[in-house]
Amino acid sequence: MNKKISEIEKNPFSVSTPENLSAQEIVRLFVPYPEFETLQNSGHQFLDGHRGSGKSMMLRMMCPDCQAIVHNGIDNIPYFSIYISIKKTNINNPEYVRIENELGGIVISEHLLSLIFISELFLSLRSFASQINSQDNQKEKLINFINKDFNQILLMSGWEGEIKVNSSLSVQEIYNESISVLDRIYAKTMQYIKRRAFVKDDILYTGVLFGFQDTLLPFIKLLRNYNILPNEKIYFLIDDADNLTLQQTQILNTWVSYRSTDYISLKISTQLNYKTYTTVSGISIQSPHDFSKIQFTSILTGSKKVRYPELIKRIVEKRLDLYGLKGISAEEFFPADEKQEKCIREIGEKLKAEWSTGGRGYRANDDVYRYARPEYIRQLSGNSKQGHRYSYSGFEQLVHISSGIIRFFLEPAAYMFAEQIEKNGNNNLVSSIEPSLQDEVIRKEAKKLAFDSMDEIASDNHSLTDNEDHLVKVKKLQNLIWGLGEIFKAHIMDANASQRRLFSFTISGDSASLKPILKLGVEHGYFYTDVRGSRDGLGTEVKYVLTRRLAAAFNLDPIGFSGDKSLSANKLLELCVNPKSYTSKLRKIGIDALEENGQISFFEGNNLE
Known part of the structure; x- marks a missing residue:
């Protein structure tokens, strides 16, 4: 039999969705991130980061199959995690919009979330039934739990049927029976929600209703009492929580606010577009009182x-x-x-030699770090027509x-x-x-x-929810990015500029009109944000960092950045609307074009470049 060749053996840098990798592949590829140890601690946590930063890989590594490999057996794992990919559920379908605007919508939404959590827990237990608590009486405990306690939970939640299992069934078959009941409950709930889309009048819901405190928590407690769960630490890993609806997000926040970490911990990953941090009652959950937060994308x-x-x-x-x-x-x-690096080193040596008489940094090496590579790029620009490029x-x-x-x-x-x-x-x-x-x-x-990528964003009509035309917003974002790229390039090309290697900016003036554009840029990875002390020493201000993936588009130096550029809101609005006239000034007169020259309305966007 021929050995199956893995993607890594074909191409060592192959990128696969962690959900599609085997436990063996995850463990082989995983390199512990600094945040991984913190994430494994008990307590509710939000894991925030851009797409591709490694959040799913960390969550997948916390799953029982991976932990069993690391700790030499399922009985030795330090916690039992249940992985829930929100993207793979259909709980954010359009049919939910109507029920979310009704009084009973909160109850139905909490029921569905609770149902999904319980179903995924059962599926996880089934996967490891042959390895967990391998004592002879495991089946007997499971039968007692199903026939007595699980039946009671279903009865109190409105289930009109009955589930009965006996010793003639295998442990896997017992789990299958239980999962089948949950699947039927889910199907009936979905039928109700879908039928609501076809009628104007309310339809009375008479089905099962699960909840966090009256169903999910008691369910967890009973499983622990029966020693069916392998460990006291139970983690629910909720991946891509941005995909929850607003009401579902509020319900999840309400669960976080209960601080029920003695029984379960919620590990919630987001792609920086989590809809709200308020509960269903309008109260904000806060760090560190209700949860801790791990910011997984660094600009440094x-x-x-x-x-x-x-x-x-x-x-x-x-x-x-x-x-x-x-x-x-x-x-x-x-x-x-190597030829390029040699030239940059020679420029660096020259800057060192000149530092004592005309240096701009505190040390000679400061000037080398800040100016050698930008100066090489500037000098190289004169040879661009001969085919030379950075x-x-x-x-x-x-x-x-x-x-x-x-x-x-x-x-x-x-x-x-x-x-x-x-x-x-x-x-x-x-x-x-x-x-x-x-x-x-x-x-x-x-x-x-x-x-x-801009074309892909333009085709996505769900990226923003406010009133202005989506295509106009995308075009303004593209204009803004190109304008910023030209500003940063102008600093590279100006031999006298004190800051030549720029990628970040702060905003002076009223930036309210810019926020939807900047938010779209952050959401799609064009900008990163950081908070720094304001220049006047009073309070803080947001710093926006342009992704260095665009460095080659503007011939910028990607190795770090030496400072921030303060730009007025009016100047940024001008870039959003009419970037060509502005960037032509940059090419003619350099960074002096950054001086203010009047204002432009944000909504003069009918003739975007």
Whole structure:
């Protein structure tokens, strides 16, 4: 029999959805993130981060099948987790809109969430029934629980039937009987919701009603009393909670507010678009009183504190090892353009020599870090017509370009690897990626992000819910990004600018009209946000960071950033509406064009460039 070749053995940087990977593949690929230890502690937690940052991988690693491999058996795992992918449910279908506007909508929504949690718990227990508590009386305990307590819970919740199991059934069959009852309850609930869409008048709901405190918690307590659950720590891993409806989100928040962590902990992942932090009664849940929060996307890709470069290095080298390249470092596999780096070092040495008489930093090395690479890019621009261009290559640059998102390193790396293996000949082992090929892929990805991805957002009519036309918003976002790119490029090209390597900006003035555009940009990974002390020393202000995945689109230096640009709300509104006239000024007179020159209305958007 031929051995099945895994995707990693074909391409070490292959990216697969964690839900589609086996437990063995998850454990082989997983590199512990700094936040992973915290996430495994008891307590309700929100895990916030952009798509591709590794949230699902962490949650998947907490599932029993993975933990059993790590801890040498299911009976040794430190907690029992139930993974729930909201994307894979249909609890946010359009039919829910009507019931959510009615008084009984809250009750129906809580019932459905409770039902899904209980069903997934039963499915998880069934999966590990042969491994959990392997004593001879396991079946007897399960039969007693089903016939007595589970029946009682169903009866008190409005179920008119009865479930009876006996010792002639296997443990798997007993679970199947119970899951079948829950499936029938779910089907009847869905029928009711769908039928509501066809009539104007109310229809009386007479089916089963589950709840958190009167069904789910008692259910958990009883399973623990019977020792059917393998451990006292029970975690529900709710992935992609942004996909819940507003009312379902409020219900989940209400569960968080109960602080019932003695029985269960909720681990809730979001893609920075969680709809609300209020409960059904309008009370806000707050950190650290009700939950703790882990922010999983960092703008500081070079920070030793964040350890993102070291994390990527370990991921890359582990994947290379699985591919068969043992002992090859990430830096060796993704080499930089040595000719380019030599020129940058020479510029750096010149800046060091001139620092004592004309340096701008506190130390000579400060000037080298801030100005050597931007100066090389500026000098190179004069040779662009001869075919020379800046090379986006080398492990360090690729790490910064990924902008703190692991997927944005792995996906381009997978493309690079596929092209390199084709270039080498399919039978030859790839031991490194040529700098020119790295640069080519990074430039393609930047172009795709700037154009194709915008088209995809434009086709998504559910990204924003306010009144203004969605296509107009997307166009304004695209204009804003291109305007910002030109501003940052102008600083690179100005040899006298004090800050030449920019990727971030703060806003002065009233930014209310900009917020829907910026929110759309954050949601889709074009901007990252951070909070910093305001320049006047009074309070704080939001800093927006442009993704460095776009560096190649504007010939920017992606390695870190040395400062923030303060831009007026009026200037940003001008970029949203009429970027070409503004960027032409930048090309003619440089960063002096940033001086204010009047105001423009945000709604003068009929003739967007």
